[in-house]
Structure formats: structure tokens, C-alpha cells
Amino acid sequence: MDKTQEEFIKQLYIDMFYPLSAYAQSALGDKLLAEEAVQDTFRIACAKVDVLCASPNPEGWLVNTLKYVIQNTKRSRARLNSIVVTAMTYDRDVLGTCTDEIDPELIYASIVGEDNFKLLKRVALDGYSMKEAAYEQGISVETCKKRIQRTKKKIIELFEKNNK
């Protein structure tokens, strides 16, 4: 992004943050998730700044992008919730233990890492935004995103392996 584009984005941010927040808050019902959706929208706007600058209606472009970010957020968080709830009904035969005194979280923690499983639960079950979950563990949002992706993938692979 050149200087002119940076200034363009910043001014658009200042002008549109509250209106976009109003839209996101209405759709997501949560202040921090709404903020995150708006931030994600502007992150995408930076990546597509040439397209945005050329758009006859940049404000409309942002609203459309925000709408897709919101739909994606809901769909993805629902999927994460499903995965974690399914993971909690562990199968002793699958996870290789024969004792009744077992904590499923310990099992998954040993497979995917305790911090990673906690991160996933925070977002999937406790309604945390990526930023909230990242701050709690002292990591960046980008790292949080990647760790949740990897953890999700490992758990799905475990389910698929044991369904064969």
C-alpha cells in the first residue's frame, strides 16, 4: 500500500467504524465479536486496496465484505462448537484407555497440546473472540488463528481415523 492508499484506508476507517460496528453488533450480538468482524473487514480491505479504491461505492463495498465476514464467522464458530462438543464425548476404545476415571480434556491436551485445546474451547464454547483468546495466552491474533486451525484439523483427523 502506498501512502495515499494508507490515508484513504485510515479515513475510511474513522468514517465507517461506528456504522460498521452497528451492523456487526446487530448481526453478532456481541461487542467484541462485532469489533473483530469490523477489524477483519478492514484487514481484507487493506489486502484489496486497489479494488476498494477503484470501487464507485467504497462504503457499500465495506458493508458487503462485512456481511460475508459475519456469515463466515457464524458458520466457522458453529463448526468449532460442534467439534469441541463431539470431542467431549470421548470414546474410551478410540482414545486407548480402559479406566473410568478419565478426564477427556487431558486426553486431548496430550494429543493437540493443553494450551491449544484451551484456546479452541475459549473460542468454540466460551464465546471469546480470537483477540480475547489470544490476549489471555499472551500470543498474537495471527498465532491464535493458526493454532486454532491446526488444533481443529488434528481433532478432525482423529475423528476420521477412528471412524474408519
Add this chain to the structure above:
Amino acid sequence: MSDLGKNKNDRFAMFDRMSTVELEEILRQDSEIPSGEESDIDAILYIMEVIARREKENPTGRFCDVHTAWESFKRDYSFSADDGYSIYDDGITLDVIENKNAASVKDPTHVRRTRFRSFGRIASIAAVIVLVIALGTATAYAAGFDLWGFIAEWTRETFSFTSSAEPLPQVNQSSENGERKSFSSLEEAVSYYDISEPLVPAWIPKGYSLISVEAAEGLGNNNLIASYRSESEELIISIAEIPNGHTSVHEKDGGKVTVHKAGNTEHYIMTNEGRLKVVWTRSNFECAINGKISIEEAQKMIDSIYGG
């Protein structure tokens, strides 16, 4: 003011007279319009500006501060989006977004026709919302639950509750460090946490045995999960405390959502990947039943919560 600007203000004047709650409901419904269907962007932008202006004039703290958010954007969110994915990466890439945005730039004739249809839909939604709010609020309070506490909403793929209520006091939490506790029954668990609301089914479908009841004590909320098992299937009952209104988003398939009312509470029954899911909120709890059971069994479980 130009004629164009004046016409827009006249066209959208009705939104200035609507309450913020009503305007938010229009935006919420717009956010669920499926891809491929257009909404009236001008009307939506106008509504967004009205809500934002009201917030600036009378701050309620519902939105994050823009300058704080800008600093956070530079610090936390400006990592490259060149990989093509949003922070939540399921199914949407930048190319998809770009194609959708490009498709929304139409020739002037098509834009006029589309906007007329879209605005008609928004106007209809607005009229219905006003009527439902006027009729529903009084009825809801008379029935004993708060219509503005949690509102159920669903699309083809997801189900969730949104909350506009003030947070309720948290129930007793013995530990601040995210500990786990085990109980011999769900009744024992709710009693331990002094939960007085009726939340636990007294009837479980035949063939299922209790395997475990675990409580996860989080920072600010507790989650109870009871696992049952039959010869081949699992059944889960979960009770999550949601003092800040942080409800879950539940995955569902395209089947219809049915509502079963019992104990002055609406229980939403849906399906996902061959399993039945029941979700409801009561006070500051979000509860769910998840398993391969029939609708009749689900309804019987629900009724048993309230002595039915």
C-alpha cells in the same frame, strides 16, 4: 441540499422515526440474506449511520472506541491477508468476497429495479418488526420471560441466540483457575453451583446410561456437561452459564427448526449430521441436548425438566 440528496432523505425518513432496537433488527435480518440476493445498500448505510449518530450523541458504550480500535487494528489485525483467508477461514476467501462485491456493481437500470425490490423488502421488514414488537413485548412480559433477553435466530447453517439484556449476576464459582470437577449426576452438579432454575431433564430415553458429569469452571462462567451412552450412541446434555450474554453458535443442517414450549420457555429443536439438537436459554444459562434421538424423545426430555 441537492434533489438527489433530498429524495434519499425523504425515502429513508421513516428510519429516523424508528427505535434503535427496530433498526438493529433490520440490520440483523439483512445480514442473513443469502449470497446472491441483494439488499438496498443505500438504505442499509442510512440505518447504520442513524444508529452510529445516536450512539455518538448519547454514548452507551455499545461500540468500541474508534481510536482505540484503530490502534488495535494496526497492532493486532494488520497481518497479511494475502493468504486469501479471513480470520475465520471456513469457506470464504478474498476471491469470493471480491467476486461478490464486483457483482454488486450493476448497470444503472438494473440497480434501480433491484433497489426498488430490495427497499420494498426492507420497508416490509420494518413494518412487521414494529407490529411484532408492539404486540410481542407486552405478551412476553406477561408470560414471564424477557423478549429482549435472548432472541433466537437461525439460518440454513447456524443457530444462535443474541442478547440485548443486562448481564445477570454469576452463580457461585468456587475456583478462579478453570478447574474441573466431577459429579455423580447432573442434579448434584446444579445443586453444587446453587442453580435454582429448572434445567435438568428428569427423563432420559431408554437404553442410555450416565457415563460422566463434568463441570469446567472458566473465568467468569461455568460449563456442565453430562454424557450418556447407549449400545451405539452418545447423548450429551450441556448447561453453560452465560453471564455476559456470550452464547454459542450452533451448527445445523438445512432442516427446519421446530419450537417446543414448556415451562414458559421456548426450546428449539433442529438437526445436524443425523443427530437431533435441542437448544434453549433460561435466565443466564444456555442449555443443549445433543444426540441421535427422536423428536418425541426430545420433547419428553424437555417436558420432564418442568415436571411434565
